[in-house]
Amino acid sequence: MRWIGAIILLVGMTAIGFEWARRLSQRSKQIRELTTALQHFEAEVMYGHTPLIHVANRISSTVSSPLSQFFKDFGTRLKEGNHDVQSAWQESIAINWDKTAMKIKEKEALLQFGQTLGQHGRYEQQKYIQLTLTHLRAEEINAREEQLRYERMAKSLGFLGGLLAIIVMI
Template sequence: MGFEYAKRLSDRPKQLRQLKVAVQSLEAEMMYGLTPLAQAAEHIAKQLPKPVSTVFDLFSEKLLEQEHSAFDAWQASIEVVWPRTALLDSEREVMLQFGATLGQHDRDQQQKQIHLTLAHLAREEQEARERQHRYEKMVKSLGFLAGLLVVILLV
């Protein structure tokens, strides 16, 4: 259990970095490439590893179905994929707030929202790295020692 928790601690900063890259790529696709949102999400999904790519893949699929608004498609994608990530609810809220602005504003306002989201993700990534450095070794050691205690008690 200790090693599994330590893996989650180390996966969280990686996934936050991937989310930042994804949001930056989305900005480039929307602002400079003038790519439609569904196609931009599809391109981003191909560039990233799972589980972050799955968010953008599902988002693209739901947009192409044309039964969902951009926010509904984003929210549904986040809700499906989030349990498979090492990310916390605070990051989920940041991404949901970002999704609420997708396609709702002009290019300048959209770009401001993207930069705000990137700032939030950078802050969360810094906190995740600090938490990883602080607790990763301790959690691994506690997991190993707890396993050793169980073995000793069983013998």
């Protein structure tokens, strides 16, 4: 019975390490995908003169989950008409943020961007999109460095932590 418990503990701790490593790799992937989505957003606003509801729906169909759900929620809130653009953006972030692997810095950049949505003309809006993209690109570089530095360690620590717990218990 002890050995079964030890194996379960080892597998559980190893799974925790692998989950930590997965989140590290997902963060850089999601930031990259968000950057692409905002570039799409910029093109639709600047050159397509597309309303935000349609932009949000188009982007939600091109990105993967959880970002697709964020843009879908944003478009739905705009369509309902109960929210202004900024509150729809902020609420969509608040509801969907925990599903992402991104950190607070990316959230702050998106919230700042959301405060400018619908407030300015197209060219001023483009400047805010470019500013947000700059922030996100810097965070993507940091996320990749963090991933390279900690991903392997996270996997190893999960397994070794499980072994340590088994040794201490025996």
